[in-house]
Amino acid sequence: MEDIKILVADDESRMRKLVSDFLLKKGYKIIEAADGAEAVDKFFEIKDIALVITDVMMPKMDGWEVLKEIREYSKVPVIMLTAKGEERDELQGFDLGADEYISKPFSPKILVARVDALLRRSNAQTEDEKIEIDGIVLDQAAHSVKIDGKEVELSFKEFELLLYFMSNKGIALSREKILNNVLNYDYFGDARTIDTHVKKLRSKMGEKGECIKTIWGMGFKFEA
Numbered sequence: 001m002e003d004i005k006i007l008v009a010d011d012e013s014r015m016r017k018l019v020s021d022f023l024l025k026k027g028y029k030i031i032e033a034a035d036g037a038e039a040v041d042k043f044f045e046i047k048d049i050a051l052v053i054t055d056v057m058m059p060k061m062d063g064w065e066v067l068k069e070i071r072e073y074s075k076v077p078v079i080m081l082t083a084k085g086e087e088r089d090e091l092q093g094f095d096l097g098a099d100e101y102i103s104k105p106f107s108p109k110i111l112v113a114r115v116d117a118l119l120r121r122s123n124a125q126t127e128d129e130k131i132e133i134d135g136i137v138l139d140q141a142a143h144s145v146k147i148d149g150k151e152v153e154l155s156f157k158e159f160e161l162l163l164y165f166m167s168n169k170g171i172a173l174s175r176e177k178i179l180n181n182v183l184n185y186d187y188f189g190d191a192r193t194i195d196t197h198v199k200k201l202r203s204k205m206g207e208k209g210e211c212i213k214t215i216w217g218m219g220f221k222f223e224a
């Protein structure tokens with residue numbers, strides 16, 4: 001893991017040290033930033049950062065601005081840390097392309113587990129496998145999706161969700177099963193979180209979003 005670089009951005013030095021210490025124990029290389037502007041500068045300067053963990057409330061640039069800057073150019077997994085726990089804040093994070101949203105205080109071990117899961121999912125793409133269903137072409141190696149020949153920009157989380165749906169075509173999937181398989185860890189939050197991701201994914205897919213059918217009281221099913 002010595003080549004896997006993680007950017008940790010937080011204006012509280014104690015929080016940076018807490019997160020960094022746990023990730024260093026797992027063998028990751030840590031790059032720290034004390035504010036949002038420094039985080040953006042280091043992200044684009046270092047180039048090969050594999051994952052970003054950023055606080056929301058920071059000087060110079062807040063976490064939302066950092067996320068927006070990164071999403072203009074990269075689909076790198078981003079975990080948002082914040083003291084806020086209101087639903088609208090979490091939804092804003094997902095709308096802007098966050099892959100995880102963790103409210104303080106949190107268990108560092110859970111954070112590390114989520115980091116491991118995101119990196120495992122992002123690095124485990126089959127090199128030459130493509131899935132094509134009803135004009136939707138998902139290229140795992142290129143991490144891209146085309147619908148009727150037109151490329152569709154998806155976040156890391158949205159891509160993984162579509163991959164899971166297409167890989168399980170015609171199978172009824174519960175919200176809990178989708179969360180556990182797409183996130184690849186035991187999920188202790190509200191299973192309705194998946195509805196937010198599905199809504200965004202359907203919107204980006206246009207008419208093809210209708211392939212994701214809602215099974216009331218249970219979950220979803222992908223049908224051509």
